[in-house]
Amino acid sequence: MTTIPGTTPYPWPWHGRLDPARVALLAVACPDPTGPDQDVEALAARVRDRGGLIVSVRVRAPYRKTGLDVAAPPTHPHHVVRASGWDGFHGSDLDDVLRTAGRDLLLIAGCCLELGAHSTMRAANDRGYECLLVADACAAASEELRQAALSTIEMSGGIFGAVGSRTAVMEKL
Amino acid sequence: MRYQTVPAEPYDWPFDGALDSATTALICIDWQADFCGPGGYVDMMGYDLSLTRAGLEPTAAVLDAARARGFLVIHTREGHRPDLSDCPPNKLWRSRRIGAGIGDPGPCGRILVRGEPGWEIVPEVAPIDGEPIVDKPGKGAFYATDLDLLLRTHGITHLILTGITTDVCVHTTMREANDRGYECLLLTDCTGATDKGNYEAAVKMVTMQGGVFGAVAPSSALLTSLGAR
Numbered sequence: 001m002t003t004i005p006g007t008t009p010y011p012w013p014w015h016g017r018l019d020p021a022r023v024a025l026l027a028v029a030c031p032d033p034t035g036p037d038q039d040v041e042a043l044a045a046r047v048r049d050r051g052g053l054i055v056s057v058r059v060r061a062p063y064r065k066t067g068l069d070v071a072a073p074p075t076h077p078h079h080v081v082r083a084s085g086w087d088g089f090h091g092s093d094l095d096d097v098l099r100t101a102g103r104d105l106l107l108i109a110g111c112c113l114e115l116g117a118h119s120t121m122r123a124a125n126d127r128g129y130e131c132l133l134v135a136d137a138c139a140a141a142s143e144e145l146r147q148a149a150l151s152t153i154e155m156s157g158g159i160f161g162a163v164g165s166r167t168a169v170m171e172k173l
Numbered sequence: 174m175r176y177q178t179v180p181a182e183p184y185d186w187p188f189d190g191a192l193d194s195a196t197t198a199l200i201c202i203d204w205q206a207d208f209c210g211p212g213g214y215v216d217m218m219g220y221d222l223s224l225t226r227a228g229l230e231p232t233a234a235v236l237d238a239a240r241a242r243g244f245l246v247i248h249t250r251e252g253h254r255p256d257l258s259d260c261p262p263n264k265l266w267r268s269r270r271i272g273a274g275i276g277d278p279g280p281c282g283r284i285l286v287r288g289e290p291g292w293e294i295v296p297e298v299a300p301i302d303g304e305p306i307v308d309k310p311g312k313g314a315f316y317a318t319d320l321d322l323l324l325r326t327h328g329i330t331h332l333i334l335t336g337i338t339t340d341v342c343v344h345t346t347m348r349e350a351n352d353r354g355y356e357c358l359l360l361t362d363c364t365g366a367t368d369k370g371n372y373e374a375a376v377k378m379v380t381m382q383g384g385v386f387g388a389v390a391p392s393s394a395l396l397t398s399l400g401a402r
Binding site: 010086090141145147152157158160 | 378
């Protein structure tokens with residue numbers, strides 16, 4: 001059994017088989033007023049080094065513009081996918097990229113936690129992917145929304161998956 | 174028939190001023206015994222049912238007004254095939270771990286299984302003849318369903334959302350709808366969550382960045398616009 005230490009509400013992944021060859025890091029890039037995130041870069045370097053797949057998921061505001069530019073974390077991704085909404089699966093080839101590469105364990109990081117990261121995690125979970133939100137590699141609009149976004153994931157036994165920390169992921173990989 | 178815009182946050186809804194019964198649908202999400210009835214899935218997990226039941230009465234009033242004015246009403250239900258072949262193994266494992274295993278027998282029949290008593294929509298907001306019901310295996314009502322096709326076929330561009338739970342199935346569906354270009358209004362007293370703080374944050378998230386997923390309003394504002402009160 002191999003799981004990431006300290007994940008909530010359950011040891012992730014659920015089946016205890018943390019195989020880097022099945023892992024993909026989804027670096028979600030929303031309109032980001034704070035700019036690129038060094039925490040995501042360090043996490044991506046470790047995941048890549050251990051055989052994980054790095055996918056830069058560029059999401060954007062749908063339909064009505066918010067007036068903010070999209071900033072992508074500089075993660076030298078294996079793949080870049082472009083979604084046509086906040087959900088990285090909507091209008092993109094993300095599902096095909098992950099299936100083709102045999103990746104069903106997803107680490108989710110980026111900005112913003114309650115927007116693109118959350119929508120993408122929700123969509124991934126509905127599709128059967130086993131997701132870990134890397135909380136300290138996600139930026140949120142406010143502390144209040146961060147806490148609620150994490151709590152929502154942890155309710156009902158992990159309704160969208162689990163929550164973990166960047167250091168724990170890097171240590172275990 | 175066109176109606177006045179609804180006073181809403183963070184902008185009066187809809188943004189294009191077109192509250193029209195021909196292009197607007199009322200979506201009632203997962204008002205099932207499993208989520209708001211005694212002995213159902215949410216009850217089995219030990220959560221406070223009064224939080225998920227709070228929206229039933231206002232939703233019934235909105236349903237009356239919408240039906241009387243000819244709005245399309247669509248209901249959704251979350252549930253799995255009896256053999257659970259459409260239930261991802263991680264979802265099944267998590268539900269068992271918290272003591273409310275999908276497919277396990279409970280006071281309302283097998284939990285979250287299609288055709289069981291717990292899967293039925295509760296009587297207060299039950300569908301009437303002719304109203305489409307969308308059965309979904311996940312949280313989002315657009316994933317692996319024909320909801321998008323139904324809405325397009327009816328010429329629907331605007332959605333008014335009620336249902337449970339706010340932060341899970343309602344939010345996921347609202348996010349999916351917004352990504353697809355539907356103009357969405359969430360009725361704040363016609364929805365509830367298993368945690369009050371998460372309900373409040375889910376409502377607030379909609380209003381960020383000028384309405385990142387649409388707008389929110391109490392049902393009284395909608396009923397006033399419809400001339401129903």
